[in-house]
Amino acid sequence: MNINNILVVSPMFIELKALIEKEKLHNNFRFKSEEEMLQNDIGWADALVTFNLKSDYDYSHVKWVHSLGAGVDRFLFQKDWNEEVLLTRTICSFGQRIAEYCLSYILKDLQFHEEFRVLKQQKNWLPKTPKLLNKQKVIIYGTGEIGQTTARILSGLGMEVYGVSLSGRAKEDFKEVLTVDSHLSHLKEMNYIINTLPLTEQTASFFNEPIFKQLSNAGFINVGRGASISEEALLKAIDDNHVSFAVLDVFPQEPLPKDNPLWNHPRVYVTPHISAVTTPEEGVVCFLETLKNLEENKPLPNKVDCKRGY
Structure with missing residues (x-):
């Protein structure tokens, strides 16, 4: 050309x-x-x-x-x-950046950072044993370059990593890659959900109430696209303890409007689209x-x- x-x-x-x-x-x-x-x-x-x-x-x-x-x-x-x-x-370096972004919030959860911050404010000495990465299961939606790099880093630290793709084709660093038709049955056992999917006709509003209902107090991290999730369904899932916390770096409208309820929810972390700059x-x-x-x-x-x- x-x-x-x-x-x-x-x-x-x-x-x-x-x-x-x-x-x-x-x-x-x-x-x-x-x-x-x-x-x-x-x-x-x-x-x-x-x-x-x-x-x-x-x-x-x-x-x-x-x-x-x-x-x-x-x-x-x-x-x-x-x-x-x-x-x-x-x-x-998007894959490396996103993997480190996700890992930081997973470790924050396993090491009880929020709990110890509150205990410090209360001047309350209350020991609690942190959890280990190698006891955790994570499922990554999207097994392209970003998903694969994230899987390599997390599995290298001992996490049991599953993937979801259209084809379900096996890829290195994933214990198993599931199809969009077979992933639901695995969700109850997952500790963390990571979305790296691109926005297409098939992935718009993909994460909705039927998916969130399958979770059992799991952490949800969205570094794919904001329009891939139903914000209303996500907030309901947090309040119903299907989702323990949500980390959101991408949104359908950016900047996130000041009247959006995500800003005020205590178990939602909002970052301004910086996971892969x-x-x-x-x-x-x-x-x-x-x-x-x-x-x-x-x-x-x-x-x-x-x-x-x-």
């Missing part, structure tokens, strides 16, 4: 510009914030590097779109995509590698299957 003009649109366009210009590439670049981007910029570009598309612009001239994030639902979910346009995504350095490395592979007609491991949505 012949790529001459590349438009980079991002809140961190200044940092990206400084890093890319060091490479002395033959391509022509324009660097813009989302607010500064105009239709004539898109008309000039052969390729667009960005986090999302503005719905009121015409992108038909662009040959290649590269997502600066791992998720591509902002490009594909409930939208018509021109299959002649190549879509790639960023692959970097694209740094300028990592974003540029993946973009440059993709550009090189594209220009040399090499395989693209980060090519998105637009029909599947990931």
Whole structure:
């Protein structure tokens, strides 16, 4: 593919510009914030590097779109995509970052951080024995790169890790990979649930009352997409002790509205979509590698299957 003009649109366009210009590439670049981007910029570009598309612009001239994030639902979910346009995504340390994010909240739970914080405030010396990781079972929804890395790290610490995918195909570091048709029967024995699923037609509102009812006081961590869960069903599951606590990093609307009841629930932890942040350095490395592979007609491991949505 012949790529001459590349438009980079991002809140961190200044940092990206400084890093890319060091490479002395033959391509022509324009660097813009989302607010500064105009239709004539898109008309000039052969390729667009960005986090999302503005719905009121015409992108038909662009040959290649590269997502600066791992998720591509902002490009594909409930939208018509021109299959002649190549879509790639960023692959970097997301799996490692998400695994450490999840592990931090699992350890917080097993080590009784909240209980000991309250006891300290009460000046109450009340010993309680922490639980061990190697006695815990976790099920990870999504067995792609992020799910696999999370499984490798958690299983390496002794946890019994299960996975859920559409195919149910066995993968390394999972004790067993279940299909979406067979996972329910395993949920009662799980201590922790981790969602890393992309947002597609099949995963929208996937975590709802029928799933939460199968849990037995389990911790729920969502690092996939906010629209994959029913917030109302989740809050009911917490109040009914099907879910012991919830850690939520992603939401259907971001920033999370101030009147959302998730903010005030004592057993819900809210973080502002930081479990897998694209740094300028990592974003540029993946973009440059993709550009090189594209220009040399090499395989693209980060090519998105637009029909599947990931």
